[in-house]
Amino acid sequence: MITLSDATARQPRAGSELEAALRQGPSHAYLFQGPTGSGKSKAARAFAAEILMVGSDDPEDTRRRASLDPSPHPDLVWLKPKGMSHAVKEIRDRIIHQAPLSPFEGSARVFVIEAAEALNEESQNAMLKTLEEPPPHVHLLLLSAESEGVLPTIASRCQLIEFGALSPAAIEEELDGLAAPEVLHAAAKLAAGDLGRARFLAGKRGSELRTATSRLMTCALEDDFTESPWLALLEQAKSAGDHSGELVQAEFDNDKEEGIKHTKTEIEEAVRRAQRKTRTGMLDLGLHLAAAWARDWAAVAAGAPELAFNSDQIETLEAQASRIELNQAREAVSLIQETRRSFQLNVSEELALEALSFRLEQALRV
Numbered sequence: 001m002i003t004l005s006d007a008t009a010r011q012p013r014a015g016s017e018l019e020a021a022l023r024q025g026p027s028h029a030y031l032f033q034g035p036t037g038s039g040k041s042k043a044a045r046a047f048a049a050e051i052l053m054v055g056s057d058d059p060e061d062t063r064r065r066a067s068l069d070p071s072p073h074p075d076l077v078w079l080k081p082k083g084m085s086h087a088v089k090e091i092r093d094r095i096i097h098q099a100p101l102s103p104f105e106g107s108a109r110v111f112v113i114e115a116a117e118a119l120n121e122e123s124q125n126a127m128l129k130t131l132e133e134p135p136p137h138v139h140l141l142l143l144s145a146e147s148e149g150v151l152p153t154i155a156s157r158c159q160l161i162e163f164g165a166l167s168p169a170a171i172e173e174e175l176d177g178l179a180a181p182e183v184l185h186a187a188a189k190l191a192a193g194d195l196g197r198a199r200f201l202a203g204k205r206g207s208e209l210r211t212a213t214s215r216l217m218t219c220a221l222e223d224d225f226t227e228s229p230w231l232a233l234l235e236q237a238k239s240a241g242d243h244s245g246e247l248v249q250a251e252f253d254n255d256k257e258e259g260i261k262h263t264k265t266e267i268e269e270a271v272r273r274a275q276r277k278t279r280t281g282m283l284d285l286g287l288h289l290a291a292a293w294a295r296d297w298a299a300v301a302a303g304a305p306e307l308a309f310n311s312d313q314i315e316t317l318e319a320q321a322s323r324i325e326l327n328q329a330r331e332a333v334s335l336i337q338e339t340r341r342s343f344q345l346n347v348s349e350e351l352a353l354e355a356l357s358f359r360l361e362q363a364l365r366v
Contacts, residue, residue, distance in 0.1 A: 004018060006046070007045070007046035014043060014161050014162065018161065022047075022051075027159045029131055030141050033144050034145065035193055046067070048139075053066075054108060057105075074104040074105065075105055079091070085120055086120070087266070093260075099130050099135055100135050108137050109138055113140070131158070132157065168185075168191070184198075184202055186311045187199075213286050213289040214313065216230060216357060220357055221324070230354055237278075244277070283343060283349055293310060294333045301325070301326045302326060335359050339353070
């Protein structure tokens with residue numbers, strides 16, 4: 001159980017704005033906007049708890065229940081997308097139809113929509129009336145990592161609370177004790193401000209992904225593709241996708257137990273979307289790591305090893321960088337980023353990674 005000040009310790013401006021909102025009386029709608037892993041969910045849960053404590057017979061118990069994930073508090077409705085998007089039916093059933101109902105406890109109800117950019121246009125338009133004419137006891141919190149994903153008609157009706165990317169130092173402090181210090185230092189630098197990504201990279205699966213990526217780059221440098229190193233990236237991405245699909249299926253199974261009905265087609269499509277979203281996300285992260293490895297070659301070649309992202313692999317990077325020119329390292333980064341962009345065009349992922357491997361080998365050829 002944490003307080004709002006604890007939850008926003010890494011986001012002082014957002015924390016100050018939310019503290020002021022509580023003093024003045026919270027608005028009916030907020031848009032928490034900022035990069036993934038910047039602490040929006042943590043802050044939203046703490047802010048929701050503060051709102052629900054008003055008028056409660058036992059404020060501290062209300063805070064405790066509202067702080068749990070998932071929360072058993074009857075006046076806190078928290079929606080996460082199933083798969084890649086929020087279902088219109090769920091928005092109607094759990095927000096639009098429930099918003100007019102009086103609070104079960106206290107004097108307020110809070111509705112949180114995580115990943116609001118995953119709301120399709122129909123869902124957002126359906127919410128307009130609730131945002132325009134909200135019942136006095138209703139507070140909506142929309143969390144979004146992509147400003148362009150929320151329609152202007154929705155954003156304009158919300159008070160904007162901006163969250164910035166976390167610094168590597170802040171991330172490293174949050175991860176303290178999860179792995180060896182040198183691993184945490186590298187994970188924090190590789191995470192690009194995303195605490196969740198850093199936590200993943202510091203763990204077993206993240207370590208395996210880093211190993212597979214560095215192996216791919218090493219094979220390209222050494223012109224040795226006998227083991228098709230890109231297949232390891234694909235296998236890890238597929239495994240992660242399958243796991244996400246299982247989690248979504250479990251959510252639908254839980255809905256069924258609670259009497260919430262979904263069609264077979266709806267379930268299958270949501271599972272497939274979740275699998276694809278996670279799979280492509282893992283592949284994109286793998287290419288992000290590959291580009292960071294090539295940038296580290298450039299940093300070392302330029303005489304600035306202290307700028308390397310993979311700070312726990314300096315000896316390997318120095319040995320490899322001594323074999324290439326600075327412009328070759330930069331060309332490698334360009335090729336990797338080009339492949340990352342191509343994944344948005346529904347290309348064959350295996351063919352794209354294989355082609356990238358051979359293009360990297362040509363670019364790095366001495």
